[in-house]
Amino acid sequence: MPSYRAQSDKRVIHFHGDLGEHCADCSDVAGWLCDFPIGGDLTCDRRLCERHGRVVGDNAHYCLTHYRQWRAMNPGEPDYQMTHLRRDTLPAMAQVALGFLKEAFDRRDQGHRGEGITPFLRNSAIPLGADGVRVGQGDVADAPYESLAGGLHWCLEHDLIEVCWRQPPGRDPQPWFAMTRSGLAVMEGETVERG
Ligand SMILES: [Zn+2]
Numbered sequence: 001m002p003s004y005r006a007q008s009d010k011r012v013i014h015f016h017g018d019l020g021e022h023c024a025d026c027s028d029v030a031g032w033l034c035d036f037p038i039g040g041d042l043t044c045d046r047r048l049c050e051r052h053g054r055v056v057g058d059n060a061h062y063c064l065t066h067y068r069q070w071r072a073m074n075p076g077e078p079d080y081q082m083t084h085l086r087r088d089t090l091p092a093m094a095q096v097a098l099g100f101l102k103e104a105f106d107r108r109d110q111g112h113r114g115e116g117i118t119p120f121l122r123n124s125a126i127p128l129g130a131d132g133v134r135v136g137q138g139d140v141a142d143a144p145y146e147s148l149a150g151g152l153h154w155c156l157e158h159d160l161i162e163v164c165w166r167q168p169p170g171r172d173p174q175p176w177f178a179m180t181r182s183g184l185a186v187m188e189g190e191t192v193e194r195g
């Protein structure tokens with residue numbers, strides 16, 4: 001069984017499983033291939049993890065070398081902002097974070113998608129441990145992409161989740177997390193366009 005290594009929050013995670021090929025530049029999972037055109041119908045196809053690739057368009061990625069080359073050829077071109085959100089093009093930890101929230105939601109889901117869905121989503125909020133507290137407190141500027149905090153932060157920035165503060169009796173308020181309507185739509189297979 002293949003094994004992988006990923007740099008996470010202050011530590012290295014080792015994991016095993018059949019997650020496909022390794023990144024060409026490290027031992028992490030390669031989720032992307034470089035889409036840089038190299039002539040004819042061919043693309044570079046270098047295998048990339050999220051640290052060793054750059055998102056340059058809707059489901060389009062470049063390796064770091066080709067990203068720099070593209071940058072040099074297109075000075076002043078703004079970086080791609082994710083304008084189309086789809087489950088399979090979200091960063092891996094954003095998918096993981098949303099997956100937890102979707103699971104909590106599914107346990108109570110009655111299949112109703114009308115007006116009442118927003119309060120229902122909020123009622124399905126869950127706490128997410130130390131990473132959740134960190135994100136709730138806004139202490140995520142340096143959260144690595146590969147951490148749960150990084151995934152939650154990404155989802156918050158892209159309006160896929162929201163923080164609902166809950167105060168257990170006799171304790172400090174705690175951040176709980178819920179999907180927004182956009183988050184639910186993405187998790188149910190829709191493409192959400194952002195203005
Ligand atoms: Zn890598």
Ligand SMILES: [Zn+2]
Binds near residue numbers: 035044045062064065
């Ligand atoms: Zn490349």
